Amino acid sequence: MTQPAPAARPSATVPGAVHRLVDVPGGRIHLLEQGTGPLVLMIHGFPETSYSWRHQLSAVAAAGFRAVAVDVRGYGRSSAPSSADAYRMTALVGDNVGVVHALGEETATVIGHDVGSAIAADSALLRPDMFTAVALLSVPYAPWNAAVRPTDGFARVGGSEEFYVSYFQQAGRAEAEIGPDVRGWLAGFYTSLSGDTMPPPGTDSPFFVPAGGSMRERFTGGALPSWLTEAELDLCSAEFERTGLTGALNRYRNLDRDWEDLAAWDRARLTCPALFVGGALDSSTTWMADAIADYPTTLPGLVSSHILDGCGHWIQQERPAEVNAILTKWLRTVHP
Structure with missing residues (x-):
């Protein structure tokens, strides 16, 4: 049963969006929200905030979706626990689950950039019942490998x-x-x-x-x-x-804890409908070329993959029009 949405106020920095603070089991999460329809949750990278999705919120909302960009735990106006181990991946996935529940929804499409790409992928991996499609920007999906700490x-x-x-x-x-x-x-x-x-x-x-x-x-x-x-x-x-x-x-200071926590997902495939968008000049794309080449095995639900010529790491900000067109086309594919 859905719950009433928490109170919101207009954003002074992202026209058309509203600010909202929602309670989750791990504290509170600040988010920007725009539009109505199926929920699309956007997860930023390092060192960014929900503001990095300013160009996508209106485009995704106009395409018929409820666009929500969060401040990840430790960033912006979201809770910032003092203990370093509070930033392990399972806690961040739990925050995403809490946001979906707090917004009165049962499922969401999740989109992530940079370290947010890994958070988005693991959200879909750990909770496929809730995160039913995933888009990865800049950092490719690479399964957990129990052999290498x-x-x-x-x-x-x-x-x-x-x-x-x-x-x-x-x-x-x-x-x-x-x-x-x-x-x-x-x-x-x-x-x-x-x-x-x-x-x-x-x-x-x-x-x-x-x-x-x-x-x-x-x-x-x-x-x-x-x-x-x-x-x-x-x-x-x-x-x-x-x-x-x-x-x-602290996200980087939990990689070994994540490796231990997620050992059961060793070399796990991510099977939900997926999208990848990378920049041709981004080191993440070139260093992880093998991960992209492995997508037929590791990401069998991949709908499309795009490498943008001349683009660096900050892909949704460097090329907002191109990224918006790719995202909205993909969203309409996975939500016909």
Whole structure:
């Protein structure tokens, strides 16, 4: 039986959307909502918030859906538990389940970007009764592998330097780098991973930290990417200046716990109707090319897969019109 929807208020930053705070077993989740129809739940990545879906909310709503973009636990106005292990994957999937229930719904289509792609995939994997279709942006689906502990695997990736995931896993280290200049760090991170402003091929990657160094020393300088205005950067950085980055970084600090928690899903296929959209210039697409090639086995419900030429990591913000067209076509396919 559905429950009445919680009170909402208009958003000042995303025209047509409303803000809502909903209670879930793990605390509370802030979300942006627009439209009516089948529920479509959007999960952002690092370091973003529900605002990263500002271009999709109206398009998905206009296509006949109830579009909802959440602030993941630890971000924005959602709860931010102090314990690092509160950010394990099972807790984040539980938050998504709680949001669906709080909105009076029984099922949802889930869309995720970056680390939100993994949260979306695992939501569909763990609760296929509730999350009946999944769209993955930028980060491909790769089944859990019981043979390789994540921390060990990422340590090997770094070689003589340190892979960014290993860097983020150390409590307090990235916070010490980011904290003195949150806006400048975010600007550098967004710019370095964007298709029109990323470092040229052959230069040192911002994903690898030199011994004794920091990530930001390899960020691209100069103008912001074309998709991000100074005002939008101000809004994004203000959220992280208020909350800090620890809650966001705690996602990376739970990968080994996830590996243990989800051992029963070793090499599990994700069988629901699915969509993948990646950027041709995004390292996630190139590094995980084998995962994409394995989709006939690992993602047998795949409806379509798209690689956008010239596009970097922030795909739904870099190419909103293209991504909206792909998403709405797919949504109408899985909800005829």
